[in-house]
Every structure is written in structure tokens, then in C-alpha cells.
Amino acid sequence: MASVTAGSTTTCAHCGESCTTNDLMWTDKHFCCDGCKMVYQLLQKNGLCEYYSLNNNPGINQRKQVRSGKFAFLDDAEISDKLIQFKDSSQVHVNFYLPQMHCSSCLYLLEHLHQMEPAIIQSKVNFVSKEVVIVFDPSQFSIRKTAELLTAIGYEPYISLNDLKERKSKFNKALIYPLGVAGFCFANIMLLSFPEYLGLEDAEKQLQGIFRLINVLLSLPVVFFSATPFYKSGWKALRHGYLNIDAPIALATIVTFIRSMYEVTTGTGSGYFDSMTGIVFFMLIGRVLQDKTYEQLSFERDYTSYFPIAVTVLTEEGEKPTSLPNIKNGDTIKIHNEELIPADGILTRGKALIDYSFVTGESVPVLKEMGEIIYAGGKQTGGAIELLVIKEVTQSYLTKLWSGDQFKETETSKRHSFVDALSRYFTVGLFSLAIGAGIYWWLNDPTRMWHVISSILIVACPCALLLSNTFTNGNILRIMGRKKMYMRNAMAIEQLSEITHIVFDKTGTITNPKEQEIHYTGKELSHNQIKQLISLAAQSSHPLSKSIVRYFGQYSPNMSVTGYQELPGKGIEGFVDNELVALGSKSYITGQNDKYDPSTQVWIAFENTAFGYFTIQNKYREGLPQLMQDLGRNYKISILSGDHSGEKNRLEKMIPKGSHLLFEQSPQDKLSYIQSLQSKGEKVMMIGDGLNDAGALKKSDIGIALTDDSNNFTPASDAILEASQLKALPQFIKLSIANKRIVWTAFIVSIIYNSIGLTIAAKGLLSPMVAAILMPASTISILLITFGLSNVAGKRLFTNH
Amino acid sequence: MSAIIILLVVSISVASLFLFAFLWSVKSGQYDDELSPPLRMLFDDKPKESTSTKQ
Known part of the structure; x- marks a missing residue:
């Protein structure tokens, strides 16, 4: 301990954190704690040291030891069944969520578990969702042992109350299949439509029939399968008594299909199968882009994701792990260090130092004495405590928030997009126009009435609005995501x-919960005293001790501490350099109880003499x-x-x-x-x-x-x-406002396109060939406009700052 | 003319082959995790004995 010069700290070969002592060595490697050393030895024994060569210090710090028996609840079949995906006499497939997974080393290690434990047949990682599926032989191994093995190598599975519910797949395949089918049909229909646009010679007229027939066949999957998301959404909105953008789109798709079928069966034309399938294809792409979700994030968490799956209940027969919904009033539960309190209760044994950072964001723990009520949601730090449950989990102070009315929003009260409002006016206008024109032609030339009505409905389909909206939204979502703002939808x-x-x-x-403003008041401290102080403070995982170590960042806490003691709720003490150093609350150090003080103070003493105190305040x-x-x-x-x-x-x-x-x-x-x-x-x-x-x-x-x-x-x-x-x-707010403007711009541009196209077409100047090329070209130009404008908006906003 | 019909059948069947390949790849979960497969292929499976001979 004496040979170490200040500043030349070694880093742990496992986790990369600086070592407070140089005593922990194995072969030529240094370690910061016994936990890290044990993991290293375990991996080396099993020939898995490639873990360390794939990335620098990939390990997870093992200073916080997991209590043995923590996973005892997994022996209870009722609880562990929820984690099992598949089970027979020779194989069990179990799924664990490992939040610590972060690099390719983790992937390597977790997929080579069979090298450590022969009973494990296979393990497969899903990196995106940070899950691992482990297949093992139930005659030799158990779920509890699997969880304990993972914990031993630093990947403690996170098992929450949420796991008791059914899981659903996050990857949205519902839109991918229709998209693939629509793309296939669209491309082939385009190909088969060209000969007719180019003009067929008389000798090839028989081919026209075949091409049209194949087009009809290819359009069927689009109309009856790919476009179904639009029918469903439109119908759902109509049933709830309002019009969304999907309703006119579904209508236009159906009308175009009927009209095209009519033209083909009567031999009067080739229909509009290419335009119809193309539009459906592009609209589906827009939907998929817009619905891109951040798979690693969850926007739906309620308290069940935070709460443990089971807790130790003290019964007359001894300790018994019980799943959370089965906890009743009057049960005595035992909460160990670093465990979450799942239900409101009265403290009956032990000293509680509750970290409510999950609940309030405040990282400094609160001390509770025996007989006090402890609300659910806090985390115990320090020794084990016992609580008498006075309110069941679902009735607790914190969890009751979730049963309030605001969490029971019905489908109808959902917010509507401005695009839906816009399309409503659009649709109403469209219908009046179609009916007006229909009446006019019915009076003048009834044979042309249906032709005119269907033309209006097809031409005025608000697909340009939907396209510009979905593509702009999708792009803005991505720009924001790159800037670390993840929007739900x-x-x-x-x-x-x-x-x-x-x-x-x-x-x-x-x-900022991680940083505090620290001031020192009291007798001046020498360099050696500061080193003594932080060497002591480095032993503790208490947030205040950590803040003090950070405050003296230029010193390295490398003096050895003997006789270290941590008194929960009071402070810490130990011999450093043969001097008794103590850190803690005012009452612990000075013996006097002080009045209520809004700031947090940490007092220090050398050889039982108080020297001064640190004032620790929030840092904005x-x-x-x-x-x-x-x-x-x-x-x-x-x-x-x-x-x-x-x-x-x-x-x-x-x-x-x-x-x-x-x-x-x-x-x-x-x-x-x-x-x-x-x-x-x-x-x-x-x-x-x-x-x-x-x-x-x-x-x-x-x-x-x-x-x-x-x-x-x-x-x-x-x-x-x-x-x-x-x-x-x-x-971010400005970008969201720009989003709306871009949608409007693209929409207006597309209306201008349509009106120019319509006037030229009405004069008979547009050949079908040019029209067929212009349709997808105008669509793509709109997409380019939305992409370009949203990227420019994003760049301008974020480079100025 | 018959050549065109043969070509037509061939082109559509080749395209459908790709469509089904795509649908199958989605269904079999190949897009569920796009991060680990490219990493997984880089790991060498070494015998248990040859430890710490790296670098």
C-alpha cells in the first residue's frame, strides 16, 4: 500500500474502474474488488477469456454483491413458469432480460454458457431486446441455477412483476407482409402495363387480353390483402362517428378497383391497376416508416415493470418466497439490501434507509425508524429490514395512481390528428362535388354519370396528403431520435x-441527480487528510460518499482502510493511516441533534474530533x-x-x-x-x-x-x-412545428400537380404512357420534398446551437 | 408470341420466389435482431484448453 504513488491508479481488468487497492491480483491482472476477480477466474477456468480480447474491460462492476438465495423464488413453479417459453422432459427454454448487456463481449460470453455448464444445451441472445433464451436439461439444472449462473458472471437477470403478464412481440409484422405483397404486385403490374401504353400492333392484340387478365389477378392480393389496414382503420373511425384520412383512401381504392374491373370485363380500357397498387405500396411504406418504434425503449411502463416478481414473506415455517399479487395485509415481509419495497408497510425490525430515486428522482436516501410507515417504491440500502404490510400491492399509495381514471382512456377519447380533420373537409367537399356532377350528368347524359362520379373519386383521393404526412413524420421521428429524443409515435x-x-x-x-454542489465549512484539511477521507468514503456505496469522492477527483483514494464499519443512517468509520476517520450525519459525529435544515450536511471527524462539514446541494x-x-x-x-x-x-x-x-x-x-x-x-x-x-x-x-x-x-x-x-x-418544439408546415407544403404541391395534370388530360394532350410515368414520378417528387425539407429544418435548428 | 408467354410465366414465377423468400425471412424472425448475427459470425470457437494465448 505504501509503494503506490498518487495518480498512478491501476484499472480493473474486468470492469475498467480504477482500483482503490493494489492487493487484489491474480496472475498479472489487477482487480477492483473480489467480485470482479471471481468472475475473471471463472471465465479463465472455462476458456472464455476471449471475452476480454473483444472489447476493453467489458465486465460489469461486481462491487455490489448479490445476496445468495435472492433467486429462491424461482424454485416456485408457479412463478418460474412465467419465464418458461417451452418445456418438455429433456429441454426447458427460459427467457431472461439482462439489462447489463452492452457489447459484443457480452454476446460472446452469453452464447458460450454451455462451455461453463454442460447442462446448458444452448443460449441465444437477442441483442436489441437484451434478452437471452437459455435451453437447459431439467434433469441436471434448474431455472434458479441458471439465474444464479448468470448473476455469477455479472449478468443478473431482471425479473419484474411485469413478467407475470403475457409478453407480446414488439416487432410489427402486421404491415410488413402487406408491404411485400403490394411491392411485388405493383412492380409486375407496371411491367405488364407498359406494352399497352407503348401501343400494341394488330398482330399482338391477343396478348392484350392476357396482360389484362394477369393484371386483374395481380391486383387481387393488393385489394383484398395489402390494403386491409386502410379499410380497418377507416371503418373503425366511422363506427366511432368520425372520418379519418383512411376512409376516403379505402373508398378510392375500392372505386378504382370496381371501375378497372368494369373496363377490363367490358373491353373498354385497361383499368388503373398500376396506379392503384402503386399508391397502396407507397402509402404502406409511409406507414412502416412512421410506425418505426424504438424497440429497446418502452413507453408503456407502469409500476409492474419496476416491482420485483416475488418477495420473502416470514411465516411460522420460516422464510417463504411469495409472488407479489399474493401478499396480503398483515404479512411480514423481509426486504434485503438493494431490494424494492413492494407494498406500504410499517417497519418492524431493522433500520431503514430508503432510496426513493425511482419515485422522486432524489438520490439521497431517507432514514426511517422503527414504527414508521414506509411507502412502496423505495429501495432499501443497508441491512435487511422487516415490514408489516398494511396495504396490498395494488392498493399502495404509489400504485393507486395507476388505477385512476386517467389511465382508463377509451379508444374514442383518443386525440385526432390535424390530417384527419383536414381530410374530413376534403372528403365532404369531394362528395358534394361528386354528387353535384352526378346530378348534372344524370340530367344531361345518364350514360356518362357513373364514369364521371368514379373519375372524381379516384382523382381526388387524398393519398398525397397521407403520403406527405407519413413520410414527414417518419423522417422527423428519425431526426429527433438521432438527437436522443425518442418519440412514442x-x-x-x-x-x-x-x-x-x-x-x-x-x-x-x-x-442533475448525479452531481451535487459541494461546499466545505470548517477547519482546513491537509492533503493527507483529504486522501484519508476519500479512501474511507470510497469504501461506501452511499450516494453522499460517492459525491465526496467525486468532489476530490484529483486525489486518488488509494490508502488502505482497516476496521471499516458502515452504520446505516449514521455514517461510516475506519482506520486510515492509523487514524480513526469518520464521516456521517451531524448527530453521529458531533452527538448533537440539530434542527431542520434544508440542505444535506456530511460531517467529518479525525480521531473523534469534528473538523467541519460538507454542504451538499442539488446542482441544476x-x-x-x-x-x-x-x-x-x-x-x-x-x-x-x-x-x-x-x-x-x-x-x-x-x-x-x-x-x-x-x-x-x-x-x-x-x-x-x-x-x-x-x-x-x-x-x-x-x-x-x-x-x-x-x-x-x-x-x-x-x-x-x-x-x-x-x-x-x-x-x-x-x-x-x-x-x-x-x-x-x-x-425540438420548433422542429415539431416545422413538421406541420412541411406536410402542408407537400400537400399543396401535390394539389398543384393534380390540377395541372387534370387540365392537360382534359384537353386530351396527355398520352397514357406519359400519364403512367408521371403518376409515380409525382409521388416520388413529393417524397423527396418532404425528406429534403425535414432534413433542412433539422439541420438548421441543431447546428445553430 | 408463345415465347412472350413463356417469358411472362418465368418472370412472374421468379418474382414470386423472391416474394416468398422475403415473407419467409420476416416470419422466421430474421429482422427481429439485426445486431447480433453479424457479431456472432466473428467469434472463433476455440478448444477449452487453449486459454490466454492471445496477443
Whole structure:
């Protein structure tokens, strides 16, 4: 320990983190902790060291040890059955979600599990969904052992209450099959239509019949299969008493088909099969692009994704893992370190230090004494505790939010796109025109009536509007995705463009949970004392200790600590350099209880003498005042905080005048606040990060979940934004407004095309050949316009900043 | 003329072959995970004994 010079820290061969000690060695490799060393030894024993050569330090830090017996609940067949995909006497296929999966090394290791454990027959990774399917022999191995093996190599499976429900495939194949079929039919029909456009000589007239017949056959799958998404959507909207854009499109498709069939059967023409299949094909491409989802993200999470699948219940016969829905009032549950509290309860044994960062975004744990009520959603840090359940899981304070009315929205109350509204006027106008023209021709020349009506319906199909809309939405979604704003769907873009009021959550949203502002007050510390201090603090996983280590980043915590002790809720102590160093709360260090103080203090003592204290305050995210000023120009701003009003003065300086600041807001208060704004006619955007914002996020017109890492769990929302991009929020809003303008532009251009084409065609100047080429050409030019304009808009907005 | 009909049949059947190949590839889940297959083929399966001889 003495030979190490400051600054020359070694990094762990497994996880790449800096080592606090050089004692942990094996062969020529250094390790930061025993856990990492064990994983390395295990992999080397099994000849899997290629894991380390594929990527630098691919491992997952093992400092936090997983409690043995954590997966005991998997021995319960009722619970483990939910994870099993397939089962017979010789094979069991089990599916695990491993959030730690991040590189090709992970893939390599997880697919070579059979090399470690002969009972494993095969393992296959799905990298996109971070899942692994493991096939093993049930006579030699069990699900619990599989989970424990994965944990031993650093990939602890994440098993949540959500797993109890049925899974559904995320990849949307429903549109891919129709698209493939439509593409095939469209291309072949185009090919077979050309001879007729070019003009057939008399000798080849027999061929015309064959070509037309094949065209009819090829159009059938398009009309009866590929176009069905449009029929369904249009019919569904009609049944709910409104018109969406798919209704006129479905109508135009059917009318074109009937008219073409009529022409072919009577021998009066070749029909419009090429145009019809082409339009269906392009519209399906637009749909597929627009519906592109971020498969690795989930926008639908409720509390079940956060909660564990089972918890230890203490019964007269001893500890028994019980699945969560079976927990009843009066049960005593045991919560171990790093476990989530699933139901409201009274603390009956142990000291609770609850980390509510899932719920509130606040990373500093809260101390609870025996007899106090602990609400569900927090995570215990420290030793095991026992709770007497007073409210069942579904009735708990936090989970009750999900049973509220705002989560029972029916299909009919869904928001409608402006495109649907536009197409409604369009359709009404179209019908009046078709009926008017029909009456006119019925009076003058009834033989031409149906011809005219069907022509109008075909020509005026709003497919250009649908195309420009879906393609623009798809492209804007992608541009935003590249900038780390992941929208749930195209509708969210439109909602974003219409907002008038922006509501922020405070803790974890506009403050950075990972960084704190730290000030030291007290006697001056020598270099050696600082090193002693951080060497001690580095032993603890408490967020405050971590903050102090980070604060003294230029020093390396490499002194050895003996007699280390962690007293939950109080502090830590240990001998460093033969001196007793202690870090902790004021009452622990000085022995005196102080009054309520809004800021967090960490006191330090050397040899039982208090030296001073660190004041640790929230740090606001970078560029926050600028962001608030930018947004304040066009929107009203509110900030809701679950905390006390200690930071009021500091915050007020940062936000524009006239903004609302509300403190001590419960999740229900936040929700009601959004509701009251909406009842005043405001379009509200809510930005939050924790489960306590979930109700407000859902209720708002557009809810954005902020996350520091998009692999983290976020509450249900309309969009997920990476925290580093919060400052670009005004640009995202501007881009969503540009989206609407681009759709309009493309739509107007297509109307101009149509009218020019129609006038020329009416004068008989357009040959069928030119018309057949112009139809797809105009479609493609519209797509180019939407792509070009949206890319230009995206570039202009994001390069200026 | 009969040549054209033969060509017609051939071209449509070749095109349908590709259509079915596409539909089959979607159904068999080849597009479900586009990240791991290109990585998977790069791993060499080595015998258990030859450890840590790399680099």
C-alpha cells in the first residue's frame, strides 16, 4: 500500500474502474474488488477469456454483491413458469432480460454458457431486446441455477412483476407482409402495363387480353390483402362517428378497383391497376416508416415493470418466497439490501434507509425508524429490514395512481390528428362535388354519370396528403431520435407542436441527480487528510460518499482502510493511516441533534474530533437558466417539486417572471395541477423523471420522461429524452412545428400537380404512357420534398446551437 | 408470341420466389435482431484448453 504513488491508479481488468487497492491480483491482472476477480477466474477456468480480447474491460462492476438465495423464488413453479417459453422432459427454454448487456463481449460470453455448464444445451441472445433464451436439461439444472449462473458472471437477470403478464412481440409484422405483397404486385403490374401504353400492333392484340387478365389477378392480393389496414382503420373511425384520412383512401381504392374491373370485363380500357397498387405500396411504406418504434425503449411502463416478481414473506415455517399479487395485509415481509419495497408497510425490525430515486428522482436516501410507515417504491440500502404490510400491492399509495381514471382512456377519447380533420373537409367537399356532377350528368347524359362520379373519386383521393404526412413524420421521428429524443409515435410530434404551457418536475429533472454542489465549512484539511477521507468514503456505496469522492477527483483514494464499519443512517468509520476517520450525519459525529435544515450536511471527524462539514446541494442542469429564458418567451412555465421550499430563492432567479413555482407536491397534486391547467384550455407538456410524475405525465397532452441513460427505466410517457439534450428542448418544439408546415407544403404541391395534370388530360394532350410515368414520378417528387425539407429544418435548428 | 408467354410465366414465377423468400425471412424472425448475427459470425470457437494465448 505504501509503494503506490498518487495518480498512478491501476484499472480493473474486468470492469475498467480504477482500483482503490493494489492487493487484489491474480496472475498479472489487477482487480477492483473480489467480485470482479471471481468472475475473471471463472471465465479463465472455462476458456472464455476471449471475452476480454473483444472489447476493453467489458465486465460489469461486481462491487455490489448479490445476496445468495435472492433467486429462491424461482424454485416456485408457479412463478418460474412465467419465464418458461417451452418445456418438455429433456429441454426447458427460459427467457431472461439482462439489462447489463452492452457489447459484443457480452454476446460472446452469453452464447458460450454451455462451455461453463454442460447442462446448458444452448443460449441465444437477442441483442436489441437484451434478452437471452437459455435451453437447459431439467434433469441436471434448474431455472434458479441458471439465474444464479448468470448473476455469477455479472449478468443478473431482471425479473419484474411485469413478467407475470403475457409478453407480446414488439416487432410489427402486421404491415410488413402487406408491404411485400403490394411491392411485388405493383412492380409486375407496371411491367405488364407498359406494352399497352407503348401501343400494341394488330398482330399482338391477343396478348392484350392476357396482360389484362394477369393484371386483374395481380391486383387481387393488393385489394383484398395489402390494403386491409386502410379499410380497418377507416371503418373503425366511422363506427366511432368520425372520418379519418383512411376512409376516403379505402373508398378510392375500392372505386378504382370496381371501375378497372368494369373496363377490363367490358373491353373498354385497361383499368388503373398500376396506379392503384402503386399508391397502396407507397402509402404502406409511409406507414412502416412512421410506425418505426424504438424497440429497446418502452413507453408503456407502469409500476409492474419496476416491482420485483416475488418477495420473502416470514411465516411460522420460516422464510417463504411469495409472488407479489399474493401478499396480503398483515404479512411480514423481509426486504434485503438493494431490494424494492413492494407494498406500504410499517417497519418492524431493522433500520431503514430508503432510496426513493425511482419515485422522486432524489438520490439521497431517507432514514426511517422503527414504527414508521414506509411507502412502496423505495429501495432499501443497508441491512435487511422487516415490514408489516398494511396495504396490498395494488392498493399502495404509489400504485393507486395507476388505477385512476386517467389511465382508463377509451379508444374514442383518443386525440385526432390535424390530417384527419383536414381530410374530413376534403372528403365532404369531394362528395358534394361528386354528387353535384352526378346530378348534372344524370340530367344531361345518364350514360356518362357513373364514369364521371368514379373519375372524381379516384382523382381526388387524398393519398398525397397521407403520403406527405407519413413520410414527414417518419423522417422527423428519425431526426429527433438521432438527437436522443425518442418519440412514442407520430401523434406525439403533433402534440408537441401545439403546447402552450410547460410543466417541469424539479428533482432529477431540472436538477442533475448525479452531481451535487459541494461546499466545505470548517477547519482546513491537509492533503493527507483529504486522501484519508476519500479512501474511507470510497469504501461506501452511499450516494453522499460517492459525491465526496467525486468532489476530490484529483486525489486518488488509494490508502488502505482497516476496521471499516458502515452504520446505516449514521455514517461510516475506519482506520486510515492509523487514524480513526469518520464521516456521517451531524448527530453521529458531533452527538448533537440539530434542527431542520434544508440542505444535506456530511460531517467529518479525525480521531473523534469534528473538523467541519460538507454542504451538499442539488446542482441544476447545465444551461438551465438559458433554457428557461428561451422557453419563457413563447410558453408559460411551471415547476412542481415534491421537496420543501428550501431552494425557492435560488430557483426564482433562474426562471422567467410570471412562472409558477409549487413545492411539496404529492403525485396526486401534480396530476390535479395538470388537470386544472387543461380545464383552462391550456395544452400542457409535462417533463418528469420519476414514478411520482407518472400520473402527471400520462394526464398531460404530451409527457416527456427524462433519463440520464436511455437503458434505464422510465415511467410511461409519450417521449423519452436523454437528459444531456434537455437544453435542446426549444429546438425540438420548433422542429415539431416545422413538421406541420412541411406536410402542408407537400400537400399543396401535390394539389398543384393534380390540377395541372387534370387540365392537360382534359384537353386530351396527355398520352397514357406519359400519364403512367408521371403518376409515380409525382409521388416520388413529393417524397423527396418532404425528406429534403425535414432534413433542412433539422439541420438548421441543431447546428445553430 | 408463345415465347412472350413463356417469358411472362418465368418472370412472374421468379418474382414470386423472391416474394416468398422475403415473407419467409420476416416470419422466421430474421429482422427481429439485426445486431447480433453479424457479431456472432466473428467469434472463433476455440478448444477449452487453449486459454490466454492471445496477443
